[in-house]
Amino acid sequence: MPDKKTEVPPNESVTFSSGDHDGPPDLRILHYNDVYHVDQSSSEPVGGAARFMSLIKHYEENEKFEAQPELVTLFSGDAFNPSLESSVTKDADVWNPTGDHMVPLLNNIGTHAAALGNHDLDFGVTQFKHLSSKCKFPWLIANVLDPALGDSVPIGNCKKTHIMTSSNGIKIGLIGLGEREWLATINSLPPNLIYKSATQTAKELVPQLRAEGADIVIAITHMREPNDNKLAEQTDGLIDIILGGHDHYYSHSFIKGTHVLRSGTDFKQMSYIEARRRSDDSGRWDFDIVRRDVTSAIPEHQPTVELVEKLTASLKATLQKPVGYTAAPLDARFRTVRLKESNIANWVCDIMRHYYSGDCSIMASGTVRGDQVYPPGPILLKDIVSNSRA
Structure with missing residues (x-):
């Protein structure tokens, strides 16, 4: 149980409700995307990694979730840049981008898998591989391939798909997808990259996830909302839910049986999702989606305050x-x-x-x-x- 300092107000905002339910959910999912500044801002929702972590701890540890499945936390890309902290090394007088400071935060959040974002490659593929090797979770992208790494190998040695098993035994199939447009925004990329249609890639790989035993398929993407909507439109319910990034706002839609969700930006918002199997043997899922804004009413998680201070202390005087x-x-x-x-x-x-x-x-x-x-x-x-x- 968290101490009283990390208890958070119950001001949840329902984004989508599938109706009344008896009993706990089959899966509990937390989604976030596009996090840059670890400190809070001056306007509401103020965000900040420490208040964000208090919400994480609430959904992980609050007594109302006892005897329920453990939280599955998914991230839709863009963490290593651009930010104040990623532009400066431990020697605050030297501008030398690294992005290292985000690794312990992503790990402490309890991230289970992440989609590759364009800004995660801003410091080059070699630096991304260095950072991702220190992450306790896989990075995914299935439709941007680097032939220099081998036949059909994703850029940065990311994985195409990943199957994880929830605490109550449900197999979750994950696929990472990106859009062609953001490749043009990256300064340094390997030559001869192969971009494949997100829709065609999903149609190829999602059935493989199902064949490998996935009970539910989640796409974690880093694409603009119209491209996520197009993916849902063209896959006819093949994917249960698309958790998107790249846009810096909160939105939800339901297209041809697939939920499409993006969860804000910069530690200022997150989505808490409860998923339940339908009882009609269709293999489909019902989702209840709650938006949480990280406001100043949420207390800071003290260990994260101390971690952020440690990560940024050498920058303070110069900045x-x-x-x-x-x-x-x-x-x-x-x-x-x-x-x-x-x-x-x-x-x-x-x-x-x-x-x-x-x-x-x-x-x-x-x-x-x-x-x-x-x-x-x-x-x-x-x-x-x-x-x-x-």
């Missing part, structure tokens, strides 16, 4: 240096910079235009990564780095 001052709030929220004009993007473009003596300056909205409002006052080096796409 707290002021580099300027703002008289107005600077709006770097994703919903602002990705949809409309923002004052922080205008300010950065003005700096670029001035530096290069240009007549105009244009910047991709995804360059601004802070996802918060910076109040009037000193602008710290931390603010600049956390807003830069590494």
Whole structure:
């Protein structure tokens, strides 16, 4: 049992309900995706790895879940970059991207499997292989292959599929899938990569998972929502649920018998899912999906607070240096910079235009990564780095 400091308020938001049920679920699943900043932000939901871990502990250890199946935790990619911490080594005066700080957090969360995300390859395939080798779970992608590694071998020596057995004996078949578009966003990739259609790959490999005994098939993907929806549309219920990433918002849809879910971003949201076998011998599953926002009402998990402090301590002094001052709030929220004009993007473009003596300056909205409002006052080096796409 967790101590009282880590008890969390029961403010669950039901995303999808399959109706009333007698008895506990057959599976309990937790899903998250696209985590970057380990510290909390300034606006709700504040997120932060320590509050996120309190929610994890709630679903793992709360007395209401006693005698129920153990939690299965799945991650849909993008952890090793871009973030403030991944841009700086233990020597805080040296910019040398690594992403090492995320490994203990992903492991402590209890992740059972992860989909490969585009930003997980930002520091090169060799560094990804180094980081993934320290993870206590497999990384999956079935449709991006590197012929240099052998016949039909995924990039980074990831696995295509994985079968795990739940604490109550249910075989869970997992397949990892990515989209063609994000390959163009990575600076350094091996030559001659082979991209295969996500739909065709699923049609080939999901029946193999079933033949190997999978009772349920879950796709953990790193694709934009339209591509996940297309996957569901074109596979006609072959996949029980698609757990997606790459988009930084929360959404759910139900398409041709397949649930399609993405669970927010940056330790600010997660999904808790209860799955039950249907009693009609169809082999189908019913899902109850709950969204949890990681707000300031959720207490921090103290061991994670200490771990984050240990992982980032050497950065603090350098990153707290002021580099300027703002008289107005600077709006770097994703919903602002990705949809409309923002004052922080205008300010950065003005700096670029001035530096290069240009007549105009244009910047991709995804360059601004802070996802918060910076109040009037000193602008710290931390603010600049956390807003830069590494």
